[in-house]
Amino acid sequence: MRYWLYKSEPATWSWDQQKQKGASGEEWTGVRNYQARNFMREMKRGDRGFFYHSNEGKAVVGIVEVVKEAHADSTADDPKWECVDIRAVMDVPEPVTLDRIKAEPALTDMVLVNNSRLSVQPVTEEEFAHVCAMGGVDPQSAMKG
DNA sequence: GCCAACGTTGGC
DNA sequence: GCCAACGTTGGC
Numbered sequence: 001m002r003y004w005l006y007k008s009e010p011a012t013w014s015w016d017q018q019k020q021k022g023a024s025g026e027e028w029t030g031v032r033n034y035q036a037r038n039f040m041r042e043m044k045r046g047d048r049g050f051f052y053h054s055n056e057g058k059a060v061v062g063i064v065e066v067v068k069e070a071h072a073d074s075t076a077d078d079p080k081w082e083c084v085d086i087r088a089v090m091d092v093p094e095p096v097t098l099d100r101i102k103a104e105p106a107l108t109d110m111v112l113v114n115n116s117r118l119s120v121q122p123v124t125e126e127e128f129a130h131v132c133a134m135g136g137v138d139p140q141s142a143m144k145g
Numbered sequence: 146g147c148c149a150a151c152g153t154t155g156g157c
Numbered sequence: 158g159c160c161a162a163c164g165t166t167g168g169c
Contacts, residue, residue, distance in 0.1 A: 117166050
């Protein structure tokens, strides 16, 4: 299993909206960047990830899971743009802000810190567990379901 | 609201 | 195929 991070501006698509989609989840549409698309092509059903609020909030606010692997993005006119479907798994009780992540020596290599513009990005298992712990989430339950 | 970083586009 | 111009993202 691999781990990921999905960025969204809460004004466009928020964690609350994601949660309202329930267990069937929702397409992660709108990615028009090859690097981000290629990461989504690598995703497998069951992969876990972070839901990150960019711009406003700037924090990891939730845990999500891939429920449908890459397929054509229904909002794109070109089928080369693909997306996965993800569902909300659980809240992060203490949202882990970008400031806290940057201040954490174990997380200096996170893509979030080093490539702030990439909207879908990989997270290592160690980083995932670390951020879970910082957010008050039991890493075991976040990583296993 | 500004602007740095980065990706994409298009002229040559 | 290079690279300047432009657009977008997202932190500040």
